[in-house]
Amino acid sequence: MSVHTPVRRSCIYFLTFTCYRWLSLIEQVSAYDEVYKFFGILNQSGHQVLGYVIMPNHVHLLLYFNYSGQSLNTVVGNGKRFIGYEIIRRLKQHGAEALLSLLREGVSEMKKERAHLHELWQGTFEAKPCRTEKFILQKLNYAHANPCRGKWKLCDDPNDYAHSSAAFYELGKRENPLVKDYRDYLVLVTE
Numbered sequence: 001m002s003v004h005t006p007v008r009r010s011c012i013y014f015l016t017f018t019c020y021r022w023l024s025l026i027e028q029v030s031a032y033d034e035v036y037k038f039f040g041i042l043n044q045s046g047h048q049v050l051g052y053v054i055m056p057n058h059v060h061l062l063l064y065f066n067y068s069g070q071s072l073n074t075v076v077g078n079g080k081r082f083i084g085y086e087i088i089r090r091l092k093q094h095g096a097e098a099l100l101s102l103l104r105e106g107v108s109e110m111k112k113e114r115a116h117l118h119e120l121w122q123g124t125f126e127a128k129p130c131r132t133e134k135f136i137l138q139k140l141n142y143a144h145a146n147p148c149r150g151k152w153k154l155c156d157d158p159n160d161y162a163h164s165s166a167a168f169y170e171l172g173k174r175e176n177p178l179v180k181d182y183r184d185y186l187v188l189v190t191e
Contacts, residue, residue: 006074011064012065012129013063014060015060015061021106026055028056029087030090034087047063051140055146064185076127088100103119147164
């Protein structure tokens, strides 16, 4: 579901947010580090990253959202905004004027009135509540297989893709401090 109304329920969610016009902005300026910073902020704020894949133009995230006053919309919106600021900074640094112009042209009149200068993301984000382990596994498998499918073909084995939690689950590589096992949070959702 596209999120238009504020989500204020603690739950595991499968989230997706996508760059404007499906442009590979994350890859173009190597903003993977900024997405990881966002994950760290989520964890420090009492939420928990349970799985992810960062693609060149979108992010899939399995997140335990611990409602404590700020809606999921606000939390994700803030993350997208700060990742976006850094993408714009890097595009300017690289002299990507044609792309910056395209991102300026994408800003709606309503957003321009609120001093919005560039359109970095496709509208809102997707958030699907995950209430069963079967659904969580379906979403994790979908996300982890993403780099191997379709036009991307970024790798042959999901465990080889650097910007994914696939190896955390499939190979037991637990050195990534940003990710926790979804099974530790499943009980919080089924109670």
